[in-house]
Amino acid sequence: MDSALVIGGTRFIGRHLVEELLEHEYDVTIFTRGNHDNPFESDDRVSHIEGDRTNDSALEAAATTVDPDAVFDCVAYHPKDVQAATRIFDDREAYVYVSSGAAYGREEVPKREDETPLEACTTEQAIDDSSDTYGNRKAAGDRAVFAAAEKGRNAMSVRPCIVYGPHDYTERLDWWIDRVNRFDRVLVPGDGTNIWHRAYVVDVASALRIVAERGEAGEAYNVGDRRLTTLEELVEVIAAQLETDVEIVHAGPHELAAGGIDLEDYLLYRSYPHVLSTAKLADLGWESTPLEEAMERAVDAHLESDRDGSEHGPDREAEERVLGILETL
Template sequence: MTGALVIGGTRFIGRHLVNDLLDHEYDVTVFNRGNHGNPFADDDRVYRIEGDRTNDSALELARERAAPDIVFDMVAYEPREVRAATRIFADSAYVYVSSGAAYADEEIPKREGETALEPCTNEQATDDSGETYGNRKAEGDRTVFAAAERGVRAMSVRPCIVYGPHDYTERFDFWIDRVREYDRVIVPGDGTTLWHRAYVGDVASALRVVAEAGEAGEAYNVGDRRLVTLAESIELIADAMGEEVEVVHAGSRELAAGGLSPTDYVLYREYPHVLSTAKLAALGWDSTPVAEAIDRSVADHVDSDRDGSEHAPDRAAEERVLGVLDTL
């Protein structure tokens, strides 16, 4: 049985990864601080080690106790954390969770090894703001590549926007809630905005596939093999709920009536963000059909207390926009 150590492992992507590994008969250990609930607390197949991944001694102890064949690093947010992990786990396969945000150039699609990555200054490397997230992930990728040159079997996986059950970011939940609560859903622009997404179960399987068949020093994009626009997403959510909704398109002028702009809406992007997934597919990976992935996401949303309200424009503001549109 192959031993896997998951750094993180109890919230979202890591939670799905642990389940995927168990389904494929891995011996699984999770390493985290225990700040969040542990869904595997009653599962004797999952061993847990408590510790802070920013503490090198704690990582070394986890290495000694778990003796992993593969390490999945779900929560490395600064390059120094990747440097430490690739050194400490130099005798294991190491899979780093990067991000599509690591890409600097706007091109369609973004390809591994071709599209330029974000630069990262010393100041950005230790800054924890959202503005430097892509820079730090890109530097983490470069750290992985450097480790591979030293002989470590280190690889990187770059997801785009991840959605699905247990999504604490609630980005996709915002749109599910809109369809659930209102029969008219405002979509900014003409509805064709395209921000590539990845179903969380597919991200989990991608991590395992890369660990099993990936090449050291390589990065692999992961995202839905079929892309859908924001307006199409609303229609798929409505189908999953058995609801009928009117998709109302609102441009910048109409949104201004409610003090809004297109960028106030989560998952809106002016320029399409598309990642090529051909390299990952060549390893034998495939994605869940989008309609099925959205069905599962909707079912989980209905059973949860998530509503995406932290992302939401005020509905009263949207009602003002609808009032303007109704007079046109």
């Protein structure tokens, strides 16, 4: 493969994917609405087509203009998006859909691509835009990929878990880095042992490329860090990269209630472990970045940015009330 069309490509996963493709000497075109700054605007190796991916005519024009070997779909949020793209790019060497670990419909450890069932998706959910139906819609997109493959199209799916790293506009990890960087005592919900599988964004980008080059049509591939960490271990890894010491304080639901906080208010907290098997992807030759190296880059990027995640997690004043009560116990 020599050329690629990235639907998306300027914000987070797509941005790192473009960099990954350039490193492997692809001719890259990005297809975006132009609503966000284009980090590749001055890079003559990257062409840009402006258009709305929900407009089939715009996608058809891009297919004709670019004629890419591989298509990477980073912003397909409804099953109809995948259905249209697999039809329009039906003769490409690879169509890779960015799905999600949220597509899985049963809690088990680990979740496996060919064993764990996917979420159902009703007609109403398929056209919804709320976060409540995100997993349902991603699962329906996966099924659209499988249906396309049955028609002879080289369509595949990649399912990341929680993605972190430079340019992460969700600020989920930034919230925790900010806490560790600014305070000596860090409140960790529960007993600190909960696990929500995470994936370094650079590894997600390499997974997308490798699946396009080596994956099989009609298959889905999980992607996540090969080394999992509990939430408490995550705080410790962040502290090590910041070269600081913090006291980790645990708080259960009753203690958190003193600050008007619920366990689920904490970013990256999940009561039931969410773990994806990555063996299938590893069989293609994919490897994940060592955790300490990935976290070092994530921390450096955080320190160079203005992101702190303050709009998403509990505020410090509420946490201080909880910490004050815990001191009296």
